[in-house]
Amino acid sequence: MNLPREIWVYLLSLSALGVLYTMNNVPAFQQPLVILGIGALVMLLVFLIIYLAVRRNPPKDPLFYVCAEFSFTCVISLVGSLEHDGFTSGFMGFYQKTGEPYIVTAYAIMMGYWDGIVHFLLYLFMVQRMAKEASYCRLGLFWAGSLLANMIVFVPGIVIGKYGTSIRPAYWLNFPFLLVAIWGAISLFHRPKELPIIPADRVAAEQGRGLLSRPVDLFLVLLLLGGVGFTIFRGFVVLDCPLDACFNYIYQYEPYLKDPVGFPRVMMLLYVFYALPLMTVFIYGLWTPGCTWMLDWTVFFAGAIAQCQWCHIGASLHSRTPFTYRVTEGTWWPVVTLNVLYALVPQLLALRCAASPAFFMKTVPKGQANHEKKHN
Secondary structure, rough: OOOOHHHHHHHHOOHHHHHHHHHOOOOOHHOHHHHHHHHHHHHHHHHHHHHHHHOOOOOOOHHHHHHHHHHHHHHHHHHHHHHHHHHHHOOOOOHHHHHHHEEEEEEEHHHHHHHHHHHHHHHHHHHHHHOOOOOOHHHHHHHHHHHHHHHHHHHHHHHHHHHHOOHHHHHHHHHHHHHHHHHHHHHOOOOOOOOOOOHHHHHHHHOOOHHOOOHHHHHHHHHHHHHHHHHHHHHHHHHHOOOOHHHHHHHHHOHHHHHOOOOHHHHHHHHHHHHHHHHHHHHHHHOOOOOOOOOHHHHHHHHHHHHHEEEEHHHHHHHOOHHHHHOOHHHHHHHHHHHHHHHHHHHHHHHHHHHHHHHHOOOOOOHHEEEHHHHO
């Protein structure tokens, strides 16, 4: 096949429309167990098509198959969100009734938009980079953080929320995404780091500056400290802390945190147990020179928070969320501003680490640096 692989993957993903339309119009395909079986069979067939198409020139990276396979599901996610918002019809009605009824929630709709647009583009870009044998580590880490956070909130949120009594067999189709996200993250973190080549004297000069002489880093530290406080506070709120500040916040500012769907509660606990420690060590990384791990972990964290906050902000404003749990007009600006800032800080941190990584490089012994200069 002479087409570029990313174009081929894109065209294959569009076949999901035909699968959805057929299932939506054939009643025999709409039974709960049948949906599970067809879903598993279709994913297996997609994998076989991909495998056969590239068998003469197989990709060296196994993540290629993940990108190609999940691109197919991205189209399903996007079509589902568009249909539930009234932009399309005739594709996903059966799945809402007998597949996964919770996909009509505001959170799931926003999740579908993110999966169908952001993840889909990431898959195509990663496939393109793989075809050129170029590095895609940062794209991959952003994707892994995004998908893993997505699944960690979505899978348990279904169980503990009001849809916990409406779980159908198709629920188990979500677990391959969770397992692949874990495997993908581990795989990417264990790959050899492709560190930039920076002169030793420049590294030494950058690392010799204290935090107060690095205003950008100081500003990021202050933002991270604010994020730590906001994370702890909202964790108290979803755990029904009796303090007046928590009571007033949840009823006057962000009532979506009490939405019985369960997703916002799981997300806030995810922030407390995972985002909070990471933000703390990032503050340490901005304070202490030579923390090379910052270059990878900040990208992974940026993907996770971007996905979560997109879903959280969108769901708290979406018409599918009951009016009593939506952000009120009087508090719209402060609540949305805080949440957007919470999402923006990790992106700024990742960009700062990528743009000027000298502070995070390991120092080179003086004798070795002089030896390198003589040979250059």
